Amino acid sequence: MSPLKLKLHWQILIALALAIAVGLAVGRDGLLLGVNVDAGFDFIGELFLNALKMLIVPLIVSSIIIGVAGIGDSENLGRLGGKTIGYYALTSMLAIVVGLVAVNTIQPGVVDGSPQEVFGLHASTAELERDLADKGADDIVAIFLRMIPTNVVQAASSGQMLGLIFFSLLYGFFLTRIANQYAEAQYNFWNGMFEIMMRITDLVMRFAPLGVFALVASTVSATGLAAFGPLAAFFFTVVAALAFHFFFTLPLLLYYLGDVSPLRHYRAVSPAMLTAFSTASSSATLPVTMECVEKNAGVSNKTTSFVLPLGATVNMDGTALYECVAVMFIAQAYGIEMTLATQFIVVVLALLTSIGVAGIPAASLVAISIILSAVGLPLEGIGLILAVDRILDMMRTAVNVASDSCGAVIIAKSEGEEGILENDMPARAA
Numbered sequence: 001m002s003p004l005k006l007k008l009h010w011q012i013l014i015a016l017a018l019a020i021a022v023g024l025a026v027g028r029d030g031l032l033l034g035v036n037v038d039a040g041f042d043f044i045g046e047l048f049l050n051a052l053k054m055l056i057v058p059l060i061v062s063s064i065i066i067g068v069a070g071i072g073d074s075e076n077l078g079r080l081g082g083k084t085i086g087y088y089a090l091t092s093m094l095a096i097v098v099g100l101v102a103v104n105t106i107q108p109g110v111v112d113g114s115p116q117e118v119f120g121l122h123a124s125t126a127e128l129e130r131d132l133a134d135k136g137a138d139d140i141v142a143i144f145l146r147m148i149p150t151n152v153v154q155a156a157s158s159g160q161m162l163g164l165i166f167f168s169l170l171y172g173f174f175l176t177r178i179a180n181q182y183a184e185a186q187y188n189f190w191n192g193m194f195e196i197m198m199r200i201t202d203l204v205m206r207f208a209p210l211g212v213f214a215l216v217a218s219t220v221s222a223t224g225l226a227a228f229g230p231l232a233a234f235f236f237t238v239v240a241a242l243a244f245h246f247f248f249t250l251p252l253l254l255y256y257l258g259d260v261s262p263l264r265h266y267r268a269v270s271p272a273m274l275t276a277f278s279t280a281s282s283s284a285t286l287p288v289t290m291e292c293v294e295k296n297a298g299v300s301n302k303t304t305s306f307v308l309p310l311g312a313t314v315n316m317d318g319t320a321l322y323e324c325v326a327v328m329f330i331a332q333a334y335g336i337e338m339t340l341a342t343q344f345i346v347v348v349l350a351l352l353t354s355i356g357v358a359g360i361p362a363a364s365l366v367a368i369s370i371i372l373s374a375v376g377l378p379l380e381g382i383g384l385i386l387a388v389d390r391i392l393d394m395m396r397t398a399v400n401v402a403s404d405s406c407g408a409v410i411i412a413k414s415e416g417e418e419g420i421l422e423n424d425m426p427a428r429a430a
Helices: 008-026 038-071 074-106 115-119 125-134 138-145 152-157 161-175 180-205 208-223 231-257 262-268 270-279 282-296 301-314 317-333 340-356 364-375 379-384 386-414
Strands: none
Touching: 008 208, 008 270, 038 161, 038 180, 038 208, 038 270, 038 282, 038 301, 074 231, 074 301, 074 317, 074 340, 074 386, 152 161, 161 180, 161 301, 180 282, 208 270, 231 262, 231 317, 231 386, 262 270, 262 282, 262 386, 270 282, 270 386, 282 301, 282 386, 301 386, 317 340, 317 364, 317 379, 317 386, 340 364, 364 379
């Protein structure tokens, strides 16, 4: 069988395997058989990312507007919106708790000897402990201010997705409250734009294996797969926590809340999760996620168009988990033992900041800096995690997208939609 005739997820898996092999062969110098191939990887990867990012704004705006307009009256909108926000808040909190338990159990930042000498840090532990209780969460207010942009066009061009989503929700809501002659024209326009964007998405995704190969090969050549000294324990802690959330928490929610087979669902959305892993961008993966959930999982366009674009911005399970573990690791590296009250502040801040994190690579570093400032830890601590951030970014983005897709299926089932993936596991006891 020709490689081009394989299903997309198999093409992406083959590209991933080849990328790891080539990336290890290339190494940090970027040379393969005497030829500098890193520049080529960067060029192809950037082209693929740019093509995906090109789709984000028109796809999000059109999908949310027709999704909200298609829901109809405010009672239906309130019900679907309430379920969506409730699910996202639940899964994000569960993810943070999993991360908190993991980092307190493994304690990756606790080392023998002086933390300053081991990690090369400069701040004094005694001074940090004095300042720790004096910080508040005032910086979080800025995240909520982004919900209402002063300029919608500027918000779209600068990637402020939270403001763009809020505007699109309002637009779609009031589209159903104008005269029919205007509403029909508006709905047809945005529906036409959505159909066009899905066609363009199909075209871009034909080149996904090539883009995935370039992005992963570049990452592996730069970071390798070896242990990272003291960072190895931190790396393992994050991976273990993400794996628990991915393989246990989300499947249990699918099984008990959605009556859906987790195995069948993960198989249906595997192209989206693999794309999320390779791009480390839930926003860039949104077109693929919507296509997988609608075509492979059988969720209606009405639910998909509302739940997934919202989830790509406000539902960041993997990111929230990572922020919590990273801040706790940095505190441990400074030799600071956080009280339960301070850990609670970290949990709340991780939940709030994950809502406003942009769905692009390394965006969570900005949120981590906000949390560090809020609890009184120096920003230099971010330097501890930079070496492994990219690979962990890929993993947590895949978890983010998996949670979004699970939410779309669970909410669709709760709305009584037919044709969703059925549960082929043994029947539960009544």
